[in-house]
Structure formats: C-alpha cells, structure tokens
Amino acid sequence: MRIAMIGTGYVGLVSGICFSDFGHDVVCVDKDPAKIEQLNAGHVPIFEPGLEALMTKNVAAGRLSFTLDLASAMKGADAVFIAVGTPTRRGDGHADLRYVYAAAEEVAHLIEDYTVVVTKSTVPVGTNRQVKQIIRKANKAALFDVASNPEFLREGAAIDDFMRPDRVVVGVQNERAADVMAEIYRPLFLRDFPIVTTDLESAEMIKYAANAFLATKITFINEIAALCEKVGADVKEVSKGMGLDGRIGNRFLHAGPGYGGSCFPKDTKALARIGQEHAVPMQITETVIKVNEEIKRGMIEKLLTLCDGSFNGKTIAVLGVTFKPNTDDMRDAPSLTIVPALVGAGAKVIVTDPQGNHEGETLLPGVVWAEDAYKAVQKADLCVLLTEWNEFRALDLNRIARRMNTPRFADLRNVYSEKDLKRAGFESYAFVGR
Ligand code: NAD
Known part of the structure; x- marks a missing residue:
C-alpha cells in the first residue's frame, strides 16, 4: 500500500x-x-x-x-x-x-x-x-x-x-x-x-467515549484520594483493593495531581460541547472537568500547608514538568497550573525535567532550570515530585534531604513511602490520598 x-x-x-x-x-x-x-x-x-x-x-x-x-x-x-x-x-x-x-x-x-x-x-x-x-x-x-x-x-x-x-x-x-x-x-x-x-459516527464517538471514561476513572480515584486524606485511609491500598475486582481493573487508578496532556483535557471539553449542542448534556464528563480543576488547585493548597502558609520568599524545587514521564509534551500538564501559582505567590522555583526544558522554557516563565534533581534541591525549602520519571523514582533521598535548606517533600505521585522519607530525615512531607 x-x-x-x-x-x-x-x-x-x-x-x-x-x-x-x-x-x-x-x-x-x-x-x-x-x-x-x-x-x-x-x-x-x-x-x-x-x-x-x-x-x-x-x-x-x-x-x-x-x-x-x-x-x-x-x-x-x-x-x-x-x-x-x-x-x-x-x-x-x-x-x-x-x-x-x-x-x-x-x-x-x-x-x-x-x-x-x-x-x-x-x-x-x-x-x-x-x-x-x-x-x-x-x-x-x-x-x-x-x-x-x-x-x-x-x-x-x-x-x-x-x-x-x-x-x-x-x-x-x-x-x-x-x-x-x-x-x-x-x-x-x-x-x-x-x-x-x-460506521463513521460510531468510530468518531468511540474515541471521545473512551477518553472521557478514562478521564472519569482517574478523576474518581483522585476524588476518593481527597476523602482518604480526611478519614485516614490510604488511597494506594484502596486502589489495590478496588482494582483487583475484574469489573474495575487496576489501570488508571493511581491518584495524582489531576490529569493533563494533549488529549484528556481537550477531548472531555469537546465531548461536553457535543452533548450541549445535541441537548444531551454530558453531566458526568462536565463534572469530571470541574473536579479535575479542583484537584489541581488542591495540590497548591497541599504545598502551601507544607510551606507554613506562604510561598513568598521560599525556594521550591519541582521535579518533572511534562504531563507524564517519557514524553516532552507539556500540553495542559498539571505543572502549568501549579508552577505559575508558586511563582506568582513569590516563590523562587527551580525546575528539572529530563525532556521538558525545550517547551518548558517558554511555557514556564520566571523559573530557574536545573540539570538534575540534586542540583534543583540545593538550599530549597520544599521539593515537589510532580512527574514520576524513572530518574525521580529512585532518588537518593538522604542526599536530597541533606542539600535542602528545610527538608520537606511533596510526593504528588505517591512514589515513596512515609518510612523512606522519615528515614532520610525529611521533617515534613505530603502524599496524595495517604
Ligand atoms: P501535533 O500538534 O503534535 O501535530 C500536528 C501536526 O500537523 C503539526 O506538526 C502541524 O504542523 C501539522 N499540520 C497541521 N496542518 C497541516 C497541513 N494542512 N498539512 C501538513 N501538516 C499539517 O498533534 P498530535 O498530538 O499528533 O495530535 C494529532 C491528532 O491526534 C489530534 O486530533 C489528537 O487529539 C489526536 N491524538 C493524539 C494523541 C497523542 O497522544 N498526542 C493520541 C491519540 C489521538
């Protein structure tokens, strides 16, 4: 052909x-x-x-x-x-x-x-x-x-x-x-x-329905994670227990800082729009879009608590800015909501990403780029793990903590355990849904 x-x-x-x-x-x-x-x-x-x-x-x-x-x-x-x-x-x-x-x-x-x-x-x-x-x-x-x-x-x-x-x-x-x-x-x-x-229409619909469903699944577990934090449950355990049910499945059940990327945000919005045009409101999808925004904003609150209520004058290291690992794509990445909020509130933000600097240098004005995680955290008051690149999954946490001004860690991808962070000497830390 x-x-x-x-x-x-x-x-x-x-x-x-x-x-x-x-x-x-x-x-x-x-x-x-x-x-x-x-x-x-x-x-x-x-x-x-x-x-x-x-x-x-x-x-x-x-x-x-x-x-x-x-x-x-x-x-x-x-x-x-x-x-x-x-x-x-x-x-x-x-x-x-x-x-x-x-x-x-x-x-x-x-x-x-x-x-x-x-x-x-x-x-x-x-x-x-x-x-x-x-x-x-x-x-x-x-x-x-x-x-x-x-x-x-x-x-x-x-x-x-x-x-x-x-x-x-x-x-x-x-x-x-x-x-x-x-x-x-x-x-x-x-x-x-x-x-x-x-037929043509069903094929077109399959794509939007599939992406909206996946975005819903992610958002569902993110919302459950927020509740877990209040009631003392661990969302990792909850996901595991849910995901073993064959009707549910364990994929797309990892709580995090909200979905982003080149597809889910735009495709959920487009499906909601198609529903409105045909007077069949896609109420679940519309709610997912709203909740995802709240989840992303909730991450900023979480970081604020770790920074004792003010970002002003703090140095914050952000590990990972692409919307997920193994891509250089930053379209609608959670970093585009979170990082500008930190910069806007007076923090000095040092970011590092194995592939994100090409786009990130234009999309994230006002930040300083570092070569790797260890350089990024030098004298920082808070380290935020935002994208779970392999490079950030096996950090020498002792070395990270030692280099920081105040060793505090926000693990927004639930990569590390409380034990890991405590042992490394972090004085405070936060996860998502734990
Ligand atoms: P992209 O923006 O990365 O690439 C689009 C390319 O098309 C650009 O290089 C642009 O220069 C080129 N282009 C635009 N008009 C052209 C023309 N008339 N002639 C020649 N080239 C032209 O987009 P993408 O991420 O590859 O997404 C493409 C489509 O696939 C979108 O509808 C997206 O929703 C869908 N999709 C994307 C993904 C993903 O993971 N990125 C996955 C599934 C589906």
Missing part, C-alpha cells in the same frame, strides 16, 4: 513510521519546514522512546520519506491520513477543526485515482461527513471514500501501543474503503489484534 500521512506530530509521525515498518510505502507531510528539515536529517522532532531508530531503519529500507509537498506525497497513494491537531477552540470548548478541514481542502485537489481519505485526528461526530462534503465540493470528479480511524496510542509508549493495540477502530461507509483499511492493518489483523469495523 502507498500511504500519505498529513501531520508529523505525535500521532502522524508514529503512525507513519509504524505503517512503513509494516512494509507500506509511506510519505509523511508537514507544513512546518523546520520539522521536515529535521526529519530529513534523520532526527525526530519529539521525544518518543525508540522512534528515531525505527525511523532510521525504514528510511534506509526506502519505505519512508518526508516532504513539505502534499502533491508528491499523494502520487499513487491508496490512502491519505489526516493526523493534524484538533486543539480546544478558544471560548467554547469545541474541537477546533480548521486544520482538518484545511487538509481536506488540499487533499481534494490532488486526488487522482481512487483514494481513501482517513481521519486519524480526534474529531467530533459528523466531521468525517463534513470532510467528504468539502472534498466533493472542491472536486466533483474525485473518486474517493472517507474513513474514520481514531488513534489510541499513549505518548511515551506510542510504538508499542501502535504495534500491539488493544483494538483498531475503523469507521467506513462501504466495503471498498473497508478493504483498503483492512489491507493497511493486515499485519495486525494477522496477529489477532481486534479490528472494530463500524
């Missing part, structure tokens, strides 16, 4: 590289000349474990290339994937579809033979039909079908998620498009990974 992939962000790049690894001929396109230049020089512009090596292998095999020119990418393509961003639209929470529609318009003029136009971006119900109309309007003679193929990969584990998915979802309107999609995903089909083939 020949595939054109529009967008070389987290999803487009991973999908394009993995499709080429399946044996397909893939040309990835982006509008950003700097990204294409970097890719052509053999470097991936994002941090995703294993991605650069997989790219190098497939470029060398002649199956993968990168260009700014969509026309050349679409020459002879069986399918063109739209994997551009769908951020939250300012003001109303709706998914901003302008990049998807602009890509559809460009595609329309370049279709020669039969092509399946596949939307991989997360888009509200009805978008694929809209894409179809845009193409039809711009090119009456075009021979094409549309397909919805939402992506479920997680940043930080993207290659494995793409290569070994829980399922692949494909929404189509006819068998011809279904056959092309089946051929593209044949290597997975052969290895018995389930492929859910459905």
Whole structure:
C-alpha cells in the first residue's frame, strides 16, 4: 500500500513510521519546514522512546520519506491520513477543526485515482461527513471514500501501543474503503489484534467515549484520594483493593495531581460541547472537568500547608514538568497550573525535567532550570515530585534531604513511602490520598 500521512506530530509521525515498518510505502507531510528539515536529517522532532531508530531503519529500507509537498506525497497513494491537531477552540470548548478541514481542502485537489481519505485526528461526530462534503465540493470528479480511524496510542509508549493495540477502530461507509483499511492493518489483523469495523459516527464517538471514561476513572480515584486524606485511609491500598475486582481493573487508578496532556483535557471539553449542542448534556464528563480543576488547585493548597502558609520568599524545587514521564509534551500538564501559582505567590522555583526544558522554557516563565534533581534541591525549602520519571523514582533521598535548606517533600505521585522519607530525615512531607 502507498500511504500519505498529513501531520508529523505525535500521532502522524508514529503512525507513519509504524505503517512503513509494516512494509507500506509511506510519505509523511508537514507544513512546518523546520520539522521536515529535521526529519530529513534523520532526527525526530519529539521525544518518543525508540522512534528515531525505527525511523532510521525504514528510511534506509526506502519505505519512508518526508516532504513539505502534499502533491508528491499523494502520487499513487491508496490512502491519505489526516493526523493534524484538533486543539480546544478558544471560548467554547469545541474541537477546533480548521486544520482538518484545511487538509481536506488540499487533499481534494490532488486526488487522482481512487483514494481513501482517513481521519486519524480526534474529531467530533459528523466531521468525517463534513470532510467528504468539502472534498466533493472542491472536486466533483474525485473518486474517493472517507474513513474514520481514531488513534489510541499513549505518548511515551506510542510504538508499542501502535504495534500491539488493544483494538483498531475503523469507521467506513462501504466495503471498498473497508478493504483498503483492512489491507493497511493486515499485519495486525494477522496477529489477532481486534479490528472494530463500524460506521463513521460510531468510530468518531468511540474515541471521545473512551477518553472521557478514562478521564472519569482517574478523576474518581483522585476524588476518593481527597476523602482518604480526611478519614485516614490510604488511597494506594484502596486502589489495590478496588482494582483487583475484574469489573474495575487496576489501570488508571493511581491518584495524582489531576490529569493533563494533549488529549484528556481537550477531548472531555469537546465531548461536553457535543452533548450541549445535541441537548444531551454530558453531566458526568462536565463534572469530571470541574473536579479535575479542583484537584489541581488542591495540590497548591497541599504545598502551601507544607510551606507554613506562604510561598513568598521560599525556594521550591519541582521535579518533572511534562504531563507524564517519557514524553516532552507539556500540553495542559498539571505543572502549568501549579508552577505559575508558586511563582506568582513569590516563590523562587527551580525546575528539572529530563525532556521538558525545550517547551518548558517558554511555557514556564520566571523559573530557574536545573540539570538534575540534586542540583534543583540545593538550599530549597520544599521539593515537589510532580512527574514520576524513572530518574525521580529512585532518588537518593538522604542526599536530597541533606542539600535542602528545610527538608520537606511533596510526593504528588505517591512514589515513596512515609518510612523512606522519615528515614532520610525529611521533617515534613505530603502524599496524595495517604
Ligand atoms: P501535533 O500538534 O503534535 O501535530 C500536528 C501536526 O500537523 C503539526 O506538526 C502541524 O504542523 C501539522 N499540520 C497541521 N496542518 C497541516 C497541513 N494542512 N498539512 C501538513 N501538516 C499539517 O498533534 P498530535 O498530538 O499528533 O495530535 C494529532 C491528532 O491526534 C489530534 O486530533 C489528537 O487529539 C489526536 N491524538 C493524539 C494523541 C497523542 O497522544 N498526542 C493520541 C491519540 C489521538
């Protein structure tokens, strides 16, 4: 199969590289000349474990290339994937579809033979039909079908998620498009990974329903954690006891500082908006959005208590600013709520993150960057573990405590035990839900 992939962000790049690894001929396109230049020089512009090596292998095999020119990418393509961003639209929470529609318009003029136009971006119900109309309007003679193929990969584990998915979802309107999609995903089909083939609307809905459900699960345990703190229960024990129930499952039951990232915040908002537009309010999702904001703010209160009621003049070390480990993505990360609150209240904030400084330097003004955790905590009054990178999971706590002005620790990911912290000499500490 020949595939054109529009967008070389987290999803487009991973999908394009993995499709080429399946044996397909893939040309990835982006509008950003700097990204294409970097890719052509053999470097991936994002941090995703294993991605650069997989790219190098497939470029060398002649199956993968990168260009700014969509026309050349679409020459002879069986399918063109739209994997551009769908951020939250300012003001109303709706998914901003302008990049998807602009890509559809460009595609329309370049279709020669039969092509399946596949939307991989997360888009509200009805978008694929809209894409179809845009193409039809711009090119009456075009021979094409549309397909919805939402992506479920997680940043930080993207290659494995793409290569070994829980399922692949494909929404189509006819068998011809279904056959092309089946051929593209044949290597997975052969290895018995389930492929859910459905209509366009259901495919679009599956993605939002799945993300809203996961955001709900996280928020549920975060709310339970807040109650655990008041009643003297330990949320880690509670999660364990709950998660062993097969109907509940133990994943996404780790209490923390609130969900963030490039998907959950924007997709929950978009689902709430879709519900409002159809007069079926998504009350659970709307509450989840609200509670998640409160959870994030609750973390600031927790830190304030550790700082004796005032951040002013305190030195606070923050370990980890990306929304989760193994990614450089900072979109809607809890750090973007917590760190500015500390800076704004007069604290000197020293941050360290194995990959976050590239974006963080613009997104977190007023902080000082340190090379590692030990440098960050030098003379600090409080150390906050915000993202559980491996580097921060096995800290020499004695060394951390010794370097600090007042050894206090806020473990917002519940990595350490009370015993660990006490033994290391921390005079006060806090967890989430314990
Ligand atoms: P991203 O912002 O990282 O990348 C989008 C890329 O598309 C950018 O490089 C941009 O320059 C490029 N682009 C935009 N318009 C273009 C055009 N007309 N032609 C060529 N290139 C164009 O976005 P992302 O994180 O990869 O997300 C893409 C979509 O996938 C979103 O809808 C998102 O919700 C969904 N998704 C993301 C994840 C994730 O973990 N990031 C997971 C599942 C689904």
